[in-house]
Amino acid sequence: MTQKSSNHIRVGSLIDGHGGPARKKQVVVVESGYIVDIYDDIAAEKLPAELVTDLTHCVILPILIDSHVHLCMSGSIDQEFREKQLEATYEELVPMIEEHLRHHFSHGVLAVRDGGDRSGCVLRYLEERHDPSALPVLVTSPGRAYHRRDRYGSLIGVCPEDDESLLQAVLRLAQPTRLIKVVNSGLNSMTRFAQQTEPQFSRQQLGELVSEAKRLGCKVMVHANGEDPVRTAIKAGCHSIEHGFFMGRQNLELMAEKGVYWVPTIYTMKAYALNAEHYRASIDVKVVEQNLAHQLEQVALARELGVKVALGTDSGSIGVLHGESMMEEMKLFMRAGFSLAETIGCATKQGAQLLGLTDLGTIEPGKPANFLVARGTPSQLPRKLTYLETMYLNGQPSQAYRRDPDYTTLRKFEGVAFSGKVRY
Ligand SMILES: [Zn+2]
Structure with missing residues (x-):
């Protein structure tokens, strides 16, 4: 036998x-x-x-699969460094992207979905340099994200021209990827609890994009916080909601009904709370803690309603380190009521389905x-x-x-980037 x-x-x-x-x-x-x-x-x-x-x-x-990362950004809390990395050239960013991939690998994260970068450097890196046989981390990236002019999103993308629809901008850029990222709300306020922003795009503009994306075999991931921005994206038929803070019960019910994925990126908020002292002028730690508590309640509700939840960290955000933040996000899922095995399911099977990876999960x-x-x-x-x-x-x-202790500490010290060592 x-x-x-x-x-x-x-x-x-x-x-x-x-x-x-x-x-x-x-x-x-x-x-x-x-x-x-x-x-x-x-x-x-x-x-x-x-x-x-x-x-x-x-x-x-x-x-493990991290369903939301930003490989072009480090989790540094140094504001000056964060601004410099946004201006870095492709050549300067390559060692940083590679360092972040090593961090993921050393924590057992072998597939990541990127959330976009303003110059499309991750996509270029994947085309020109990435060798998954050398370091077996699979990467899917939307390249540049799309946001509306004068609204949040220029950190990670571009906006349509004045006379252009969202779909026209996507078709004009024709980025070589099957993942499209749209920013449809602002960031969460760190000084006013539950403050919401208007949707950036109408349901019609988003719907037009999603229909064409489906025809082309592309998936649409949407950054959205707040009731209206999330509802607009779900009704337009998007594939996943990223962050989804303050989206509310009705949206969660709608997601469960339609099978839309949610990537709640809870740890981003905890990382703000942990690093609030560096950002005293712009962060009220009490508000951040309330935001965090609210998101944990929403995640608990999503579990109850049967929403498809995939685990993603948003690593590259302030204080959210590539690789190790996976554990932090898992702990928060468990705090919201997911069992260990359910949490691992969100970080494996659900992620694999969201990313379309059949060999993992x-x-x-x-x-x-x-x-x-x-x-x-x-x-x-x-x-x-x-x-x-x-x-x-x-x-x-x-x-x-390798179980070499020096190897696992690479995540702290190795990366030589544009301004010397990566700082945390
Ligand atoms: Zn993100």
């Missing part, structure tokens, strides 16, 4: 990405890089030793044997994700992932 090439991996616990509780003492059978079977670990001891890999002291879980027969290995038990997650035991890619322990 057993072929010689098969590997029976005995694991202490398995979290498969579907959201159900961890299963103890399982055997994952791998052949030619694929999972062919998973069974209860009762008879495995009878197998010849050369066919068995012992990970009984570990928990395995699917590869879950650990199950028929899929490539891609998974993370953390020493210990599920109760030590998500903390242990910061120092993984190893990761398996296509059935083999990854050569690129």
Whole structure:
């Protein structure tokens, strides 16, 4: 029955990405890089030793996916540095993008969806330099986002000309990507609780874009906070709502009904609270904490209503570091009432579906044997994700992932960018 090439991996616990509780003492059978079977670990001891890999002291879980990052931005809290990085050239940004990808990789995040940058540098990097075989992190990027003139969004994108519709601007730029990012509200106020802004685009303009995007096989992700901006985007048929602070119950119900994804980026608000002292003039920490509490309530409601929630960090925002903020966002999902396994489901299966990645997302027969290995038990997650035991890619322990302590500290010191070292 057993072929010689098969590997029976005995694991202490398995979290498969579907959201159900961890299963103890399982055997994952791998052949030619694929999972062919998973069974209860009762008879495995009878197998010849050369066919068995012992990970009984570990928990395995699917590869993580961060559904919202900004690879062109660091999570630095230094305002001067943040302004400089916005003006940086493509050549200056390349080492920074690569450093951020290493940070994701070292935290078990092997797929990210970018949220846009003002010069389209991430998209250019993907076309010209990215080598997923050297560092296996998959990246999807919308390039430049679209916002309305004189409204929020110039940090990450461009606006249509005066005589142009949103769709015309998208067609004129014709960026080489199947992901379109639209900014449809302002930022959240850090000094007035629950302050809302007007939608940037009408339902008609957004709807026209979404119809054409569907025809072209593109997905539309929409930055939107507040009731009206979110409702406009959902009714126009967009694929996902990014952030969605203060969107309200009706919008969540509508999202559940229509199957629209939500990426709530909760940790951004906590990071503001943690770094408020650096921004005293523009941040009222009490308001930020209220914003955070409100978003946690919305996430709890989304869980109750069955909204598809994918986990994304918005890393690159103030105080939101690439890679490690994944753990912070997971902790907040759990604070909102998601179980550990459900949280991991949002960071794996839901992310894979949102990004359209069929080889990632879950650990199950028929899929490539891609998974993370953390020493210990599920109760030590998500903390242990910061120092993984190893990761398996296509059935083999990854050569690129080294448990070298210096390697994991790369996230703090290595990046040599345009003004010397990346500062945090
Ligand atoms: Zn963003």
